[in-house]
Amino acid sequence: MSALNLRPNNDVLYASKWQEIYVLTRHWQSDVEFFARELNFLQRLISKYFIWLKTDAHIVFAEKLQGGLKDLFEIRKTLEKNINIHLHHISALMENAFIYDEHTFKDEHAILEEQLADFTKAFKALKMEIFKFTEEALGKENLEHLMEK
Numbered sequence: 290m291s292a293l294n295l296r297p298n299n300d301v302l303y304a305s306k307w308q309e310i311y312v313l314t315r316h317w318q319s320d321v322e323f324f325a326r327e328l329n330f331l332q333r334l335i336s337k338y339f340i341w342l343k344t345d346a347h348i349v350f351a352e353k354l355q356g357g358l359k360d361l362f363e364i365r366k367t368l369e370k371n372i373n374i375h376l377h378h379i380s381a382l383m384e385n386a387f388i389y390d391e392h393t394f395k396d397e398h399a400i401l402e403e404q405l406a407d408f409t410k411a412f413k414a415l416k417m418e419i420f421k422f423t424e425e426a427l428g429k430e431n432l433e434h435l436m437e438k
Contacts, residue, residue, distance in 0.1 A: 307386075310398060311379045314372060317405055321369045324412060328365060331419055332358050338427055347426040354422060357415045364408050368401075375401055 335355055342348050375398065381388050 307379060307383045310395075311376070311383065314376050314379060314398075317401075318369070318372050318376065320405070320409075321365060321372060324361075324365050324408075325369075327412075327416070328358060328362055331416065332362075334423065335419065338423065342426060344426075347422075350422060351426070354415070354419055357418075361408070361412055361415060364411075368405060368408055371401055371404070 332355070335351055335358070339348075339351055342351055378389060378394060378397075382391075382394065
């Protein structure tokens with residue numbers, strides 16, 4: 290299991306009430322919506338400053354970062370879709386506890402939780418790379434540009 294998974298084991302999930310799972314899943318939905326805004330910001334950051342890059346190494350690395358962002362956009366989109374479906378299932382279960390198999394549903398919940406934790410870990414790693422790259426590339430290249438004048 291991922292280091293980001295705060296649940297000690299599945300026993301906690303299986304003892305949880307539907308309302309608690311619903312609230313947790315709504316929180317995930319909010320997180321994933323926030324990730325969309327952050328990904329858009331990071332994409333604009335790279336795109337906006339891409340024209341300032343002068344070295345081939347920096348341009349190649351910026352393209353690699355953009356590829357990583359594209360991958361995360363797709364994963365986030367899939368997570369959002371799956372979370373919305375999951376919320377629909379929870380709502381149905383709260384109305385009729387016999388509509389889905391509870392054990393199967395909670396297994397699916399645990400898988401979704403793991404996918405979100407993996408996405409969060411990948412997002413944070415890429416964000417850190419982007420910040421380091423921006424700091425290094427723009428700092429060095431802007432200093433060189435100023436020295437030319």
